[in-house]
Amino acid sequence: MAQTTRGRAAVAGYLFLLPNLLGFLAFTLLPVLASLALSFYAWDLFTPPKFVGLQNFTALMRDRDFWYYAYNTLFLMLAIPVNILGSLLLAVVMNRKLRGIVVFRTMYFLPSIVAGVGTYLLWRWIYNPDYGLVNSIIASCCPRWLNDGLRRLGVDWPPQWLSSVTWAKPALMFMSFWTVVGGYNMILYLAALQGVSPELYEAANIDGANAWQRFWAITWPMVSPTTFFVFTMSLIGGLQGGFEQAFVMTRGGPAGATTTISYYIYNHAFAWNHMGYAAAIAWVLFAAVFAVTLANWRLGGRIIHY
Amino acid sequence: MKDEAKLKRAARKTAAYLVLGFVGLFMLLPFLWMLSTSVKPAGDVFASVDNPIKALVPAKTEWRNFSRVYDTTQAMGGGFARWYLNSILVAVVVTLGQVTTSACAAYAFARLRFPGRDRLFLGYLATMMIPGAVTMIPNFILMRKITEWLTVVAPMVDWDAPRAVSMFGRTYEAGRLVGLDSYFALAVPAMFSAYGTFMLRQYFMSIPRDLEEAATIDGCGLFRIFTTIIVPLSKPALATLTIFTFMGNWQSFYWPLIVLTQDSMKTLPLGLLSFMGLYSTQWNLLMAGSMMMILPMIIVFIVGQKWFVSGIQLGALKG
Numbered sequence: 001m002a003q004t005t006r007g008r009a010a011v012a013g014y015l016f017l018l019p020n021l022l023g024f025l026a027f028t029l030l031p032v033l034a035s036l037a038l039s040f041y042a043w044d045l046f047t048p049p050k051f052v053g054l055q056n057f058t059a060l061m062r063d064r065d066f067w068y069y070a071y072n073t074l075f076l077m078l079a080i081p082v083n084i085l086g087s088l089l090l091a092v093v094m095n096r097k098l099r100g101i102v103v104f105r106t107m108y109f110l111p112s113i114v115a116g117v118g119t120y121l122l123w124r125w126i127y128n129p130d131y132g133l134v135n136s137i138i139a140s141c142c143p144r145w146l147n148d149g150l151r152r153l154g155v156d157w158p159p160q161w162l163s164s165v166t167w168a169k170p171a172l173m174f175m176s177f178w179t180v181v182g183g184y185n186m187i188l189y190l191a192a193l194q195g196v197s198p199e200l201y202e203a204a205n206i207d208g209a210n211a212w213q214r215f216w217a218i219t220w221p222m223v224s225p226t227t228f229f230v231f232t233m234s235l236i237g238g239l240q241g242g243f244e245q246a247f248v249m250t251r252g253g254p255a256g257a258t259t260t261i262s263y264y265i266y267n268h269a270f271a272w273n274h275m276g277y278a279a280a281i282a283w284v285l286f287a288a289v290f291a292v293t294l295a296n297w298r299l300g301g302r303i304i305h306y
Numbered sequence: 307m308k309d310e311a312k313l314k315r316a317a318r319k320t321a322a323y324l325v326l327g328f329v330g331l332f333m334l335l336p337f338l339w340m341l342s343t344s345v346k347p348a349g350d351v352f353a354s355v356d357n358p359i360k361a362l363v364p365a366k367t368e369w370r371n372f373s374r375v376y377d378t379t380q381a382m383g384g385g386f387a388r389w390y391l392n393s394i395l396v397a398v399v400v401t402l403g404q405v406t407t408s409a410c411a412a413y414a415f416a417r418l419r420f421p422g423r424d425r426l427f428l429g430y431l432a433t434m435m436i437p438g439a440v441t442m443i444p445n446f447i448l449m450r451k452i453t454e455w456l457t458v459v460a461p462m463v464d465w466d467a468p469r470a471v472s473m474f475g476r477t478y479e480a481g482r483l484v485g486l487d488s489y490f491a492l493a494v495p496a497m498f499s500a501y502g503t504f505m506l507r508q509y510f511m512s513i514p515r516d517l518e519e520a521a522t523i524d525g526c527g528l529f530r531i532f533t534t535i536i537v538p539l540s541k542p543a544l545a546t547l548t549i550f551t552f553m554g555n556w557q558s559f560y561w562p563l564i565v566l567t568q569d570s571m572k573t574l575p576l577g578l579l580s581f582m583g584l585y586s587t588q589w590n591l592l593m594a595g596s597m598m599m600i601l602p603m604i605i606v607f608i609v610g611q612k613w614f615v616s617g618i619q620l621g622a623l624k625g
Contacts, residue, residue, distance in 0.1 A: 009418055009419055009420065010419065010421065011420075012414075012418055012528045013418035013419065013423065014414075016411065016413050016418065016528075016532075017411050017415075017420075017426075019410060019411075019498075020411035020498055020503060021426075022498075023494075024430065027495040028433050028436075028441055028498070028500065029429070029433065031441035031444035031445050032433065032436060034444035035440050035441065035443050038444065045450065093325050094326065096322060098326075101326075106608065107333050107334060108329065108333055109607075109614070110333060110334075110337070110604065110607070113603060113604075113614075114600045114603050114604060114607075116557040116599075117557075117574075117579060117596075118575075118597075118599040118600040119336070119596075121592060122337075122339070122340045122596055125339075125343065125592070125593065126336060126339060128589075130352075131589075133335070133336075133339045133358060133362075136356065136357070136361055137358050139356055140356055141358075178333070178336065182333060184618050187615055236435070240438065244559050248579065248582075262439055265443075266439075269443050269446070270564045278443055279443050279444075282442075282443060285437050285439065285440075286436055286440050289436075290435065293435060
């Protein structure tokens, strides 16, 4: 009797799982294995695939473009700490009983919700060197001595933004700040802050701590689990990111200055039909993501205060 | 003394409002710029560069820009009307599929005992870390080659031919049955999500088992328990997953970009991209097009706001 119920439960378990499992096998698990196998081949989709062993990987290590694009990816990731700190500060300001706080939250959250081709197109227009909003503000609000002085110092000013090798990456980073600062991370921080007991702050007040001290002695350690989570996720996202905005706004240019690893994979796989080489880059990227995750979990135990 | 404390509180409140207002302005400014550009006549777009206030407040408004976008894109495989339709169709099918399959799988993982369950679940978790590019390449090859393979298996069907649907006295292109330029490619691979399964499983685990035990004693089958107890009790989580999936799919760009070539099969992001290619300097029309893409999302967001906020916390904290 017990045997049959257990058997029936097992069958039911598989049946409930089946639709999802089939899709998972077909579109995730098999492709992962297939791309691993593919990374040892050279294949242009037209002629039969040719086994090349580790050649894709050794070629990749000597591929100067790859290293430049890896540098670009890491450079763009420098925005991550700034974005996270911004989210935290914003959450601290918002974490109080104020009328209309929901309206502010909605405003801040909006960019991260609609981020996509529409907003990338918008920022392309904002960064237009001749007629865009940013340079219009710079031209009218910055004092003349500053604008002229910077130009005399040889700075590309007002910046050509997306068409300048120097300014294209900072432009994308500033856009990312606008996109994510009021988004998911801020909401997570808000939740974390609401879990901090007010008594801690009261005690600090009695001890005469100022706002700065309260922040570093109470808020920062209390939200460190959230910071850790948010930071890990941002690193993982950052390593894989940068394709969409670059594709819409700069096509990876000027001179490859905004091409990231994910964009390079796109080019090899879908623009140049180098399936094997693209799969090899994708697996190297996977390895990097894996290493970052592992390192973070190892480190996490030591720096978080619960 | 008391007055001083009161004054201090009021000052702090004002300061908070000032900061919040300033940040709010920073967030909204790009959208205002988008709106103002989208209603400017072509001649005004490049005027008033030196004065940002003037640039933000259009001297003349031309709402006809929106209908012009609609009209001029019609030659592109049906244009915005068709792209809206494609986006809605794909997003609805993907969302329904993903929520249903994820909920069933999550129920199995959370409540049913079967050999290999925990190992399978671990496998699901592990794949969530894999970059999309890793699976995208073989999936693209599959879509590219599947028509050839199916022709070998079932030669009586012309797998490579694009289909058309006749409705209301007109013929509409409907793409291939499978493979590149097909609704199949747009919807089916996106219908299965490890993330959704994971999130719902965590939620199901938090539901007390008492109700189910009582239902089992009353002779309820597992499917009845799932549909009459688990699903109704999980409405918040299901609503959250629904909204996230819908929005995510509405924005989906990379996958549609590589499997679509025909204008008539494009979803909104891809349509907007080809529109950009054609009207690269007509910023008023481009901004009107962007508005048309973003507006439905803003509405969905404002209506479903509370599910977003609770959902984010659900996904992160319980994980």
